[in-house]
Structure formats: C-alpha cells, structure tokens
Amino acid sequence: MTLTRKGQATRERILEAATELIAQHGVAGTSTEDVRKAAGISGSQLYHYFASKQALIRAVITRQAEAPLIPGRPVMGALDSFDALRAWADAAIEHQEHNSGRGECTLTSLAGELSPSDEQTREDLCNAFQRWQSLLHDGLRAMRERGELRPEADLDELSMVLLTALQGGSILSQTARTAEPMRVSMKAALAYLRSFTA
Amino acid sequence: MTLTRKGQATRERILEAATELIAQHGVAGTSTEDVRKAAGISGSQLYHYFASKQALIRAVITRQAEAPLIPGRPVMGALDSFDALRAWADAAIEHQEHNSGRGECTLTSLAGELSPSDEQTREDLCNAFQRWQSLLHDGLRAMRERGELRPEADLDELSMVLLTALQGGSILSQTARTAEPMRVSMKAALAYLRSFTA
Numbered sequence: 066m067t068l069t070r071k072g073q074a075t076r077e078r079i080l081e082a083a084t085e086l087i088a089q090h091g092v093a094g095t096s097t098e099d100v101r102k103a104a105g106i107s108g109s110q111l112y113h114y115f116a117s118k119q120a121l122i123r124a125v126i127t128r129q130a131e132a133p134l135i136p137g138r139p140v141m142g143a144l145d146s147f148d149a150l151r152a153w154a155d156a157a158i159e160h161q162e163h164n165s166g167r168g169e170c171t172l173t174s175l176a177g178e179l180s181p182s183d184e185q186t187r188e189d190l191c192n193a194f195q196r197w198q199s200l201l202h203d204g205l206r207a208m209r210e211r212g213e214l215r216p217e218a219d220l221d222e223l224s225m226v227l228l229t230a231l232q233g234g235s236i237l238s239q240t241a242r243t244a245e246p247m248r249v250s251m252k253a254a255l256a257y258l259r260s261f262t263a
Numbered sequence: 264m265t266l267t268r269k270g271q272a273t274r275e276r277i278l279e280a281a282t283e284l285i286a287q288h289g290v291a292g293t294s295t296e297d298v299r300k301a302a303g304i305s306g307s308q309l310y311h312y313f314a315s316k317q318a319l320i321r322a323v324i325t326r327q328a329e330a331p332l333i334p335g336r337p338v339m340g341a342l343d344s345f346d347a348l349r350a351w352a353d354a355a356i357e358h359q360e361h362n363s364g365r366g367e368c369t370l371t372s373l374a375g376e377l378s379p380s381d382e383q384t385r386e387d388l389c390n391a392f393q394r395w396q397s398l399l400h401d402g403l404r405a406m407r408e409r410g411e412l413r414p415e416a417d418l419d420e421l422s423m424v425l426l427t428a429l430q431g432g433s434i435l436s437q438t439a440r441t442a443e444p445m446r447v448s449m450k451a452a453l454a455y456l457r458s459f460t461a
Contacts, residue, residue: 089378089380090378091290091291091376091378092289092291093289093290093291093292093376094291094378168378168380173375173434174375174376175375176375176434176435176437176438177371177372177373177374177375177376177434178289178291178372178375178376179437179438180287180288180289180292182287187438187440190438191438191439194435194438194439222447222450225435225443225444225447225448226447226448226450226451228431228435228444229428229431229432229435229444229447229448229451230427230428230431230448230451231431232430232431232434232435233426233427233428233429233430233431233432233434233448234427234431236371236374236375236430236431236434237374237392237423237426237427237430239374239377240374240377240385240388240389240392241389241392242385245423246423246426246427249420249423249424249427250423250424250427250428250431252420252424253424253427253428253451253452253455254451256455256458257451257454257455260454260458
C-alpha cells in the first residue's frame with residue numbers, strides 16, 4: 066500500500082495512539098474503538114489503514130523494532146566498542162530510573178502478552194528481537210575484527226546474552242519500579258563480554 | 264478465611280482453571296465467567312472464594328510464587344552450590360525445550376501484562392519475585408559462608424543477576440520457541456557468579 070504524505074501522517078498518528086494505549090492498558094485492554102477515538106478518526110479511516118486489530122498490533126511491533134534498542138532514546142550509534150556498549154547500558158538504566166512504573170509499550174511487554182495461538186504476531190516479535198540482536202551482533206563483529214574480542218568469541222551467543230540482560234532487567238525493573246535489576250543485569254552481561262577480551 | 268478440606272480443594276480447582284486459561288489467553292483474555300465454566304462451579308461459588316477478578320489474579324500470582332523457581336518442576340533443594348545452581352539452570356533450559364511455545368502462566372508473562380495503575384497486583388508480583396530472589400540469596404549466602412564465594416561477593420546483586428537471567432531467557436525463549444536464549448543467559452549468569460569464586 067503506497068500512502069500519500071498525508072496518509073503516512075494519519076497512519077503514524079494511529080500507531081502513536083495505539084502505542085500509548087497499549088502502554089497503559091496492554092494489548093488485550095485496548096480495543097480498535099479506543100484507538101479510533103484517541104487518534105480522532107472515523108472507523109472507515111481506521112479500517113483503511115488497518116483491516117483488523119491483529120494488523121494494527123503487528124504494525125506496532127514492527128514500529129517498535131525500528132525504534133532504537135531503548136525506547137524513547139534518540140537513535141544510538143554503532144555499538145562497536147566497550148565504551149559504546151557501556152553508554153548503551155547506562156542509557157537503559159537511566160531510562161528505567163525515569164520511566165519504570167509509567168507503563169510502556171515495549172517488545173518485552175508485547176511478548177509477555179503474546180497468545181500462543183497467534184503465530185503471525187509471534188513471528189513479528191521474533192523478527193523485532195532478531196533485528197535488535199543483529200545490531201548488537203554487528204557491533205561485536207567489528208570489535209572481534211579489530212582484535213578487541215578473542216577470535217573464538219561466539220557472537221550469536223554474546224549478542225543474545227546482551228539482549229536477554231536487557232529484557233530480564235526491563236521486566237524486573239518495571240515490576241519493582243527501580244532501575245536496580247537493569248543495573249545489575251547489564252553489569253553482569255558486560256562483565257561476561259569482557260571475559261572475552263583479547 | 265478458614266476453609267474446610269472440601270473448600271480448599273474447590274479453591275485449588277478454581278486457581279488451576281484460571282492458571283491454565285491465563286496460559287492460553289493472557290489475563291485480559293480470561294474472564295471470571297471463563298474460569299467459572301472451566302472449574303465447573305456456580306457464579307455464587309466463585310464469588311465466595313474470589314470476590315473480584317483482581318482477587319483471583321492476585322491469588323494466581325501468590326500460588327505461582329509458591330511454586331518452585333521453574334514452573335512444572337518438583338520443588339528443588341537448596342541452591343547452595345555451583346552443582347545445584349548448574350542443575351537449576353539445566354532444568355530451566357530443559358523446561359524451555361519442552362514447553363516453549365505452549366503458552367504458560369509464568370510470573371514473567373503476568374508481569375508483562377501488568378497494568379501500571381494496578382498497584383496491589385504489582386506489589387504481589389514484587390513479593391513473588393522477592394520470594395524467588397531470597398531462595399537464590401539463601402543459597403549464595405551458604406556458599407559465601409563456606410568460603411566458596413569471596414567475602415566481598417554482593418549477594419543482593421548476584422541473586423538478582425540469576426533472576427534477571429531466568430526472566431530474560433524465559434521471555435525470549437517463549438517468543439522464539441527455542442531454548443537457546445535461556446541456555447546462553449544462564450550460562451553467562453553462572454560464569455559471572457564463578458568470577459566471584461574464592
């Protein structure tokens with residue numbers, strides 16, 4: 066579907082409204098009617114962009130995947146040095162300090178609400194996580210090529226360790242409303258990575 | 264509320280039905296009417312045990328907190344040695360190998376669906392996570408007292424690292440339907456713990 070500039074803006078407004086509502090009420094607690102009202106459009110307009118609630122949710126996931134690794138942050142540069150990864154971890158911790166408990170529409174919470182029978186949405190979530198993992202993987206490969214990581218460092222494994230640390234830290238920080246779980250999970254993941262320093 | 268043995272059995276049947284439905288449809292996708300039907304009881308009976316959906320969900324969380332650290336496993340012994348922690352990690356990995364994608368009612372998924380405005384349920388989830396963390400903390404303290412961990416090992420931090428690894432591994436394994444994220448998150452957490460070996 067090719068959209069005019071105005072059409073793109075309307076579609077973006079719908080996705081912003083949906084993201085905000087999901088942050089507050091979850092996927093199941095958000096109806097397409099809620100989204101329609103919040104975006105200030107008609108039912109036929111909404112249907113023009115998203116033929117079903119599932120189509121809308123899948124677009125929210127894809128949009129979150131395109132966001133930087135930490136929601137609400139400007140796009141970060143390549144994560145291809147210990148300094149860059151440290152800055153990334155610090156940004157994740159700081160984000161929890163300011164936002165934990167506010168309610169967020171993150172890939173973590175979307176995954177937590179995933180229905181086991183919704184195979185298409187699950188694939189979108191997988192793709193979103195893989196996109197994030199590949200950003201980390203690219204950075205680690207550059208570090209290995211420069212000789213900062215040992216040749217035997219398993220980049221699939223190490224990039225996944227960083228991603229699980231971000232997700233585990235996020236879910237516990239959001240629940241406990243403190244950045245401490247994120248702080249310690251990132252600290253441990255980076256220390257593990259450093260154990261592969263050349 | 265003191266319950267007769269029969270009353271306890273009915274209450275347990277309701278909680279089992281609710282847990283199974285939440286595993287398949289999430290909290291928001293599960294109505295008290297669904298639970299009533301699945302448990303095969305009347306509406307007034309359900310109300311006798313749980314006056315509201317929130318009361319029911321809170322009881323599900325408390326019940327999950329009392330379960331061992333890995334759902335579906337028999338209660339595990341003290342996690343007070345590297346061998347015991349390795350066996351715990353292996354059980355978590357094996358659990359993902361057999362159950363990822365089936366849909367589960369875990370603290371992880373319950374936390375993912377938590378509404379930011381539901382303060383009571385959030386506190387129950389915090390208590391549940393703290394209960395799990397304290398099991399890990401107790402084991403690590405025994406290891407430190409026996410001299411297996413260095414005196415400066417921060418037990419609050421290390422027990423939280425193990426818990427975030429379990430949660431991050433769980434959410435990514437459930438989404439990707441492979442045990443790999445759990446395998447690498449647990450491997451990294453245990454390696455981090457080993458770096459504090461005396």
